Amino acid sequence: MNKSKFLENKANEIRKETLLIHKRAIETRVASSLSPIEVFVALYYGGVLKYDPKIPLWENRDRFVISKGHGSISMYPILADLGFFDKSELENVCKPGSFLGGIPDPIIPGYETINGSLGHGLGVASGMAVALRAKGSDASVFVLVGDGELNEGSNWEAIMFAAHHRLDNLIVIVDDNKASMLDFTKNILDTSPLSKRFEAFGFECFSVEGHDVGAVQKSLLSLKEMKTAKPKVLFAQTIKGKGVPFLETHPLSHILSLKPDEIDEIVRGIDERN
Amino acid sequence: MNAIKPKAMRDVFIETLISKMEEDKTIFFLSADFGSPALDKLRELYPDRFINVGIAEQNLINVATGLALEGFKVYAYAIAPFITMRCYEQIRVNLSVLSQIRPMCVNIIGVGAGFSYDMSGPTHHCLEDLSIMGTLPNITVFSPSDYSSAEHYVNETLKIGIRYLRFDAKPLFNIEAQEEIDFAQGxxxxxxxxxxxxxxxxxxxxxxxxxxxxxxxxxxxxxxxxxxxxxxxxxxxxxxxxxxxxxxxxxxxxxxxxxxxxxxxxxxxxxxxxxxxxxxxxxxxxxxxxxxxxxxxxxxxxxxxxxxxxxxxxxxx
Incomplete structure (x- = not known):
């Protein structure tokens, strides 16, 4: 099997697992967890991130800060699959005593920082990037933010900071899924064109079809190697609720849940296509 | 210590910290575009471990968190009402909450406690910090009355933990107390x-x-x-x-x-x-x-x- 097909299969598997977690734990934010799946798969299975599941805080790892934490339930099956924790834990999401909650916390092996509140990750990641440079480390810092999250002004303080300090070991990934909580982002605060804004602030800007996992992998590998004396941003053009037609077009997808029979039908569809 | 002349707590604290920085390469100082004569010396001596993040307290705390998670002992420095209230949620989430599971060393230094900036009006009066910082778990509040107390506290700030240091802005005489400073007593x-x-x-x-x-x-x-x-x-x-x-x-x-x-x-x-x-x-x-x-x-x-x-x-x- 070629690498692209492997990554596609893995993305399908993770999408299916994410939906099944949602079936067991209705509190999870399913739509915003479906949009970054190909980004996660490319990072973890595509040879982009350096990591060691047995030593989650291994000094030489690449740092991956997930700022839109509530939208990363799809990380649970990835971390379990890679051995950061036992797969059986996936049965316990949101159950009393589990460490896998509706919003992931850094008590979960593999999570770098806390992320339940939006607008923090990019600044923290910038601090990590400064620290790694000061330590002479060649590790990179990746940070995932949502396009709706970029309404938070703290992000723009960090963006100015990262550009001023030429943090070329910092790679921002925007899960550009075009939807926030109560509406599509363009109807709340229209921040388009985001790339021109980042460019004006001093970033190198790139865009990729965010559900083409092979393309995402290629972009991320290329950005990691690129030395431009500037921080970089990759806009992953994604769809909130990707894989669930009902969610993909709904402005309120963020707060919608799926019924068990709807999930079963979608999962059957994924199985049939593969 | 005899009271010889009044001194600003921040200057004595930073002077003492400078004396530690030669040996301890993990000390990193961040300022939100706020200075002091002693800080001029620090940034001249250690430009690689000093960053002026600009007038951006939220990012000050977030960058401090990132550095501290990577093992640096971080000092975040600004005017007291702004470093506590503009970025309160950053302090709560990234320092108070996160440090409970990721031990780190961050010292938030606020200058201008109480009516220190008496002529600057209510934006610069810092009247709420004791309550709002004191309510956050995992954060120690240090409120010294003189520069000698501030100087003694430098060694405490090199330990793992999150601290809020509220310094008066005015130069003050040392207090001649009957008892020595004992941080175990408080x-x-x-x-x-x-x-x-x-x-x-x-x-x-x-x-x-x-x-x-x-x-x-x-x-x-x-x-x-x-x-x-x-x-x-x-x-x-x-x-x-x-x-x-x-x-x-x-x-x-x-x-x-x-x-x-x-x-x-x-x-x-x-x-x-x-x-x-x-x-x-x-x-x-x-x-x-x-x-x-x-x-x-x-x-x-x-x-x-x-x-x-x-x-x-x-x-x-």
């Missing part, structure tokens, strides 16, 4: 008394001592206790220090009945089950737009000498 007896005792923190310990000295002249021997760790002082030790006093007065440049020094004392009294006549002297719930000296602001908010005398008389009556 307070020191400045002056022993008989008819009552004033518990104060920060700059107000100077005022408490001034009032006590004036009252001494008219035959009233009032004690003074300097509470420099207002959220984490040793209850048992303070209870011992208060034995023999019937009257207890707290004095703070902060809003009363809002979680500040008075609330800490009330919790202490309730926990220890002390039977004392207690008068909290603090600002009532309004800001001040008055242009005036620090003393006049104290008078305006019923925190002056006459109010101390009234508190003592109240007991006598």
């Amino acid at each position: 307070f020191r007896v400045v002056k022993a008394g008989e008819v009552g005792v004033i518990i104060s923190t920060g700059y107000m310990t100077h005022k408490a001592l001034e009032y006590a000295n004036k009252l001494q002249l008219v035959g009233k021997n009032v004690g003074v206790i300097d509470l420099f760790l207002p959220s984490t002082f040793n209850y048992e030790s303070l209870e011992k220090a208060l034995r023999g006093y019937d009257v207890l007065i707290s004095l703070e440049e902060g809003i009363g009945n809002a979680g500040g020094l008075d609330s800490k004392i009330l919790h202490f009294i309730n926990t220890i089950k002390l039977s004392k006549f207690y008068t909290p002297l603090a600002m009532h719930g309004k800001y001040s737009f008055e242009i005036g000296s620090r003393d006049s602001l104290h008078e305006h908010f019923d925190m002056g000498l006459q109010n101390i005398i009234r508190a003592l008389k109240g007991h006598d009556d």
Whole structure:
């Protein structure tokens, strides 16, 4: 099997697992967890991130800060699959005593920082990037933010900071899924064109079809190697609720849940296509 | 230490920190475009471990967090009301909450406690920090009354932990106290008394001592206790220090009945089950737009000498 097909299969598997977690734990934010799946798969299975599941805080790892934490339930099956924790834990999401909650916390092996509140990750990641440079480390810092999250002004303080300090070991990934909580982002605060804004602030800007996992992998590998004396941003053009037609077009997808029979039908569809 | 001349706490603290930076390469200093003469020296000597993040307190705390997670001992420095209130949620989420599972070393240094910036109006008066910072778990609040206390605290700040250091902006004389600084106790007896005792923190310990000295002249021997760790002082030790006093007065440049020094004392009294006549002297719930000296602001908010005398008389009556 070629690498692209492997990554596609893995993305399908993770999408299916994410939906099944949602079936067991209705509190999870399913739509915003479906949009970054190909980004996660490319990072973890595509040879982009350096990591060691047995030593989650291994000094030489690449740092991956997930700022839109509530939208990363799809990380649970990835971390379990890679051995950061036992797969059986996936049965316990949101159950009393589990460490896998509706919003992931850094008590979960593999999570770098806390992320339940939006607008923090990019600044923290910038601090990590400064620290790694000061330590002479060649590790990179990746940070995932949502396009709706970029309404938070703290992000723009960090963006100015990262550009001023030429943090070329910092790679921002925007899960550009075009939807926030109560509406599509363009109807709340229209921040388009985001790339021109980042460019004006001093970033190198790139865009990729965010559900083409092979393309995402290629972009991320290329950005990691690129030395431009500037921080970089990759806009992953994604769809909130990707894989669930009902969610993909709904402005309120963020707060919608799926019924068990709807999930079963979608999962059957994924199985049939593969 | 003898009181020779007044000094700003921040300068003495930073001077002492500079002396540690040669040996300890993990010390990193961040400022939100706020300076001091000693900081000029620090950034000249260690430009690779100093960053002015600009007027951006939210990012100041977030960058500090990132550095600290990577093992640096971080100092985040700005004007007190801004470094506590503009970025309160960053402090709560990334320092108070996160440090509970990811131990790290971050020292938030706020300059301008209370009415330090007396002429600058309510935006620069810092009257809420004791309560809002004291309410956050995993954060130690340090509220020194003089530069010697600040200097001694430098070694504490090199340890793992999150601390908020509230420094007065004005140069102040050292206080000649009866007891040495002991961070395990969190307070020191400045002056022993008989008819009552004033518990104060920060700059107000100077005022408490001034009032006590004036009252001494008219035959009233009032004690003074300097509470420099207002959220984490040793209850048992303070209870011992208060034995023999019937009257207890707290004095703070902060809003009363809002979680500040008075609330800490009330919790202490309730926990220890002390039977004392207690008068909290603090600002009532309004800001001040008055242009005036620090003393006049104290008078305006019923925190002056006459109010101390009234508190003592109240007991006598």
